[in-house]
Amino acid sequence: MTTAVSNRPLIKNGSKGPDVSRIQTALQNAGFSPGSVDSDFGSKTEDAVRNFQKAHKLEVDGIVGDNTWVLLQKYSKVHVAQPGDSLWKIAQNHNVSVDAIKKANPNIDEKNLQNGQEVHIPNAGGPVNATPQVQKYKIQPGDSFWKIAQNYNVSEDSIKKANPNIDEMNLPIGEVIDIPNARGGGEPTPQPHTSPSGDRFKNAWIFFKNIGFSDGATAGIMGNLKHESTTLDPHQIQHNPRTGKPDKRYPGRGIAQWESKKAPIHSRWAGRWEELVNWANNHGKNEYALQTQLEFIMYELEHEPATVSLLKKYGGVPGLKKLGINDALIAFLRCFERAGTEALGTRKQYAYELYNQFKGVKV
Incomplete structure (x- = not known):
């Protein structure tokens, strides 16, 4: 529950903690930049509070007391977590970045969102002194x-x-x-330590290389994966072939487009997405993490009965690891994806592009 305004402590220069981050977020939303949302009430935050108070004809003291709290709440948007929510899903719904939500909620555990938990949404509300x-x-x-x-x-x-x-x-x-x-955010702050989507392919390449796959076999597998998700996005939802846009009525999910049996349109292979989710939950992992989905690919290659049976002709996983680009591409396509020769030319093109980009990368 959000603390009632009348019970809020006075927040001022030198204060630290979640209440400070909420104040900083609300100030940003209102168009008064406090600098970084860092849970630390410093001089920039105090200046922003003073400017906010002046604009709203409050006593200008740079301290967040009851009257300032009341007005700041107009710019504090709260999302109540629902079953199945993730920070990525919440961020997409509210048109903000995951990193911004993390900064506005410094104590949040993104891997263990609780049903009913309040998540403060940055960049919400209507600023009084800023335009987009x-x-x-x-x-x-x-x-x-x-x-x-x-x-x-x-x-x-x-x-x-x-x-x-x-x-x-x-x-x-x-x-x-x-x-x-975002309104009132001022100059955006670069996030130098985030992993760009371009690094997903490098991370996936290193993952397969670290467990003994040859460059050729790695390229063959990843050519297939890039066909399924061109940005290797763990949140990928299958596109509607007519509109070219993600459509939840279609079953494909994640980097390998595992089929969800909950989708209205699905094949006899549906249910593999739910198996991934259950496997991730049982191992305390986030099903939307790239590492988790790569690990589940290996789990299926080594343990899923239909995949194991089909892979026997190639010598199982040990044999797959030694294959060249073309053979590995076909083996993965037939045994893991079970998609015949669909878009074989495109898959090969991706495989060779990735091979030329990453071969010899140190792991």
């Missing part, structure tokens, strides 16, 4: 919308909407795009 800002950004080699969104602390979806003519799968290097900045 749009910044310009020149696309650099290796960029992706995900990487740019994280650096500017906005959502991928907001960048896509601001640049409808840009193909996210083929970003034109040197092209200048619009970055819609």
Whole structure:
């Protein structure tokens, strides 16, 4: 439960903790930047409080007491966690970044969201002294919308909407795009330690190499995975073939597009997504983490009866690890994905591109 305003402690310069982060988030939403949302009430936060109080004709003392709390609550949006929620899902629903939610909720355990838990949403409310800002950004080699969104602390979806003519799968290097900045956020703070989506392929490559796969076998497997999810996105939902947009009526989920039996449209292989979720839960893992999904691929290759049976002709997993690009691509396609020769040319193209990009990478 949120603490009643009348019971709130006085928050001032030198205060620290979750209440400070909520104040900083509300100030951002209201258009008064406190600097970083860091749970530390310093001089920048005090200046922002003073400016907020002045704009609202309150006593200007830089201290958050009852009257200031009341008005700040107008800019404090709270999401009540529901079954099946994740920070990524909440972030997408509210058009903010996961990192921004983490900063606004410093004590949150993203792997153990509780049903009914209150999650404070940054960049909510209507600022009184700021208008939406749009910044310009020149696309650099290796960029992706995900990487740019994280650096500017906005959502991928907001960048896509601001640049409808840009193909996210083929970003034109040197092209200048619009970055819609959250209201009142001021200059966005780059997040230097986040992992861009471009690194997902490198991380996946290293994962397979670390457990003994040859460069060729790794490329063959990853060519298939890139066909299923072109950005290797663990949250990938299968696209509607007519609209080209994610559609939950279709069964594919995750980097390997495991089929969900809950989707209205599915095949006889449906239910593998639910098996992944159960496996992740039983091992205390996040089913939407790239590492978890890669580990589950290996679990299926070694333990899922149908996959194990089909893989015998290639010598099982030990044999698969030694195959070249083409043979590994076909083996994974037939034994793991069970998709015949669907889009074989595209899968091979991806496999060779990844091979040329990552062969010899140190692990």
